[in-house]
Amino acid sequence: MFIHDSYNNHQKKVKPLSAKKAINVFVCGPTVYDSPHLGHARTYLVMDALVKYLRACGEKVFYLQNITDFDDKIINRAAEQKIDWKKVAKKYEKEYLDICKILQITSVDKYARATDHLDEIRAQVKRLIAKGLAYETKNGVYFEVKKFKRYGRLSKQKLDSLKAGYRIDLDPEKKDVLDFALWKKSDEKPNFPSPWGKGRPGWHIEDTAITEKYLGEQYDLHGGGMDLKFPHHEAEIAQEEGGTGKQPLSRVWMHAGFLTTSGDKMSKSLKNYVTVADFLKKHSTYAMRLMVLAHHYRTPLNYTEKLATEYDTAWQKIEAYLHTVKMSEDLNEKERKKLSQLLYESNRRFHRALEKDFNTPIAIAKIYEVIAKAPKVKECREWVLEHLKFLGFEYSPKKFGTNLEKLLKKREDLRLEKKFKEADKIRVEIQKAGFTLED
Ligand code: AMP
Secondary structure, three states: OEEEEEOEEOOOOEEOOOOOHHHHHHHOOOOOOOOEHHHHHHHHHHHHHHHHHHHOOOEEEEEEEEEEEOOHHHHHHHHHHHHOOOHHHHHHHHHHHHHHEEEOOOOEEEEEEEEHHHHHHHHHHHHHOOOEEEEEOOEEEEEEEHHEEEEOOOOOOHHHHHOOOOOOOOOOOOOOOEEEEEEEEEOOOOOOOOOOEOOOOOOHOOOOOOOHHOOOOOEEOOOOOOHHHHHHHHHHHHHHHHHHHOOOOOEEEEEEEOOOOOEOOOOOOOOOOOOOOHHHOOOOOHHHHHHOOOOOOOOOOEEOOHHHHHHHHHHHHOOOOOOHEEEOOOHHHHHHHHHHHHHHHHHHHHHHHEEEEEOOHHHHHHHHHHHHHHOOOOOHHHHHHHHHHHOOOOOOOOOOOOHHHHHHHHHHHHOOOOHHHHHHHHHHHHHHHOOOEOO
């Protein structure tokens, strides 16, 4: 499979570093200080579908996600709610994991909390100081950006233009406004011990400490939303490539486009968000996955309530198709040939679309096409189910049990006896059991 690599701006093959290894994937997890919204869900659904697809194609994948359970936002939230910061982090971490379960985001192998990796974080800061890439001030330890020549390459920005965006600096001892914190000194609790005094790690360093521990110094695919390109991912590259001397940190950088409302990025700060929990009160988890994957992952997805309702209807149509019982499943030779050609061709195009930069809208269109064009026989229903599974839908239609078979037989007999009223009653019974009957 080829994915657009944001670093080099062209499609690159997703493959393991060595043939014996799994494809190692890392995606920046959430900062657990509030409920997840639909913007978060988009990024994590895309990554889940990608990993599940790779696995369904026979690849071995190890998927790692961090959880930022220590951050100023968490501390501020704790102060607002007058509770311990650990309680805030625990509460929202649980909420995030519960939501992931409901959205069938089940592909992550390991969730790693920042607070469980303080030793690894301190070791990385020490290494950067020893290499002359970081320096200490009264207030903290900083990465010296000008010492890492490739800084800005991922986000395609020149250092001078980056500087223009920075006006306020809280630490006058910093050598340059662009230098970012690896360790923030603080006597205020919560804080942790370190060789540079008590304090807290910077946000970027937790990710490289965690990835180096579980994936090694280099890995295969790093994913996340577009907003993380700068400064977060840029900083990760500087820390790890600077610290190890090896490049690239990740062979492929995959960035998901924004989920927007009225054209603006859905975000906590703009207060234009819909939480996943609120969405799920009205719409189904399948509608959510369908809506996300019907848009290419790199394009914006402008969310409206109307759009969600449209995808509810679209999913209901798929579901109805999967529960259609066709009275006669026999196809003649010509029909069978036509069907196998359609399924073969749709399958080929489905995979070709996904292989080329994970083009899920085309893949979904192929599923719709089979539903619209193919006869409603068992073989086609299985095809649709199998292809939904490739995209990470975990769905099992109701089984055609023996009771249903008996009802079908009884109805057929009644129709032969021209007892149409009784036969119609059975049709209603079949509908109540969740199936559509087609003569
Ligand atoms: P955060 O907790 O804000 O760091 O976000 C967690 C993940 O969700 C990151 O990969 C973000 O890029 C992603 N994300 C946040 N908001 C949006 C959005 N509106 N659209 C797409 N992805 C988003």
